[in-house]
Amino acid sequence: MAFEELFCPQVKQPLPNLLAPAGFGADHVKSKKVAAVKKPSQNELDSLKVKMAWEVATSPAKSIPMNLIMSYMTGNSMQIIPVTMALMLIWNPLNAIVRETNSSFSSLRNDRNSSEILLPKIVFVLCQLMNMAIGLWKLNQMGLIPNKEADWLSWKPVTHIIERVWLS
Template identity: 40%
Template sequence: MAAQPPPTPKWVLDLNSAPSAKPKASSIPDPPGFTAALSAKQRSQSKNAPQASVRKPPTTEETDTLKLKKAWEIAIAPAKQLPMNAIGMYMTGSTLQIFSIFMVFTLFKTPLTAIATLGRTFAPYTTPGTATRLLPAKLVFVVMNLLMLGLGLWKVNQMGLLPTTRSDWLAWEAERTWAERGVPTEWL
């Protein structure tokens, strides 16, 4: 005796069946953008009627505005990374470890390469209408990347790798010559 397949679920039957017609007395309007299934008669009528919902291409002003918005998003992106990197730098501690060295390396490399490729970063958003209006966004982008470099410098200082104390420069300090002595030179 062969086993019978399980009955088809109701949702499969509903999916495969034709949609039921909308009740004529419904007071609920269709949502925006909804297009009901049209009958053959309605399709032929809609082909003959002029289409009113043809989308107009955006004007150059609208395109430039969108490009400026996107450029500002890119300009502020390094600021969004700053808190995460600051917490990561704090969590790695101030000792010399391979992990903290790699993190500091990326803190220096990423902003420097971002500043070096500034032209390519903003090239898709540069048009004759946006060329001068992109300058503040580019300036903010550079400042945010300089803040990232500042975070890297802070971390290097915390690790003790920056020569900021007098003892770091002892090799270049001249020997002191005393103007007077408290003990005669014969006693030394």
Template identity: 40%
Template sequence: MSNWSVDYASLNATSSSLKVSNPVGFEASALQKHSKSDKLNRQAGNADRDDQHQVALKVKRAWDVAMGPAKSIPMNAVMIYMSGTSLQIFTVVVTAMLFFNPVKAMMTVQQTFSRFESTGAAKSQPGADLLQAKLAFIGLHFVTILLGVYKVNAMGLLPNTASDWLSFIKPKEILEFAA
């Protein structure tokens, strides 16, 4: 057993006898009760503001997702530079990645943005439409596909001369090769 104790009854009696002054800037008139109609009006206004805030937050998050592919474009550009133009398994895999990943992402654009869609009355609010964010998402993936087309052309696999299509035209002779 301990040799000390606290008498809580004595603490309670002393705190009620002390008078604490109001803080600086406190106005007692701010505590007045408002009528029920004022409360209902304030609650309706707060609900509208909350809906607008939620829609704005969803649209902001949708734009964050839409701009996500822009972060991978520089990385993909470095990858195609580092992989070279020779036909090797690593180069082919990097080039295939430049085509398959964006196409797969473009096929699932509705699923990607479905969590940001507004429902009910919030759908009719201005700025709730996600069409521009979806188009930006698709456009940035299209840029990645264009990087893949550039890589295929640099590897010499893109048929871009007449001799590639017609058998009676001689292919262009390459006069020099870099070693």
């Protein structure tokens, strides 16, 4: 076989005297009529952009159950994996709030729907704050957040005893 035959094979036409397979009939074949696709209006495009904004806004909430399960399963011991996971649960949402909030919604925002995109932005920030709260809860469970009186004893003034009672 020559290279030209491999590169441009000839399409063979079916033989006219072949019978159709058993069970096949021309009435089973539906002819498709392709309708012309109309161009979507600006209102339809804006509503589609708002729907996409809601998808972007709720995407961080989809990782909340996994983060809760992983935080519970890693335990409260002071090891590298639980501490790293807790710090990443704080750092990644904070980074997303500061750097990705406007950039995630910039392609979906225009002059007509800017007021409708504000609520998905707020939901995006709230979902990121919920992920951050999981990290803070994990750090609290490990005892790394100073919230007890014993954590602040070095700043507490020393009590001076004025009188002593000697019992004999």
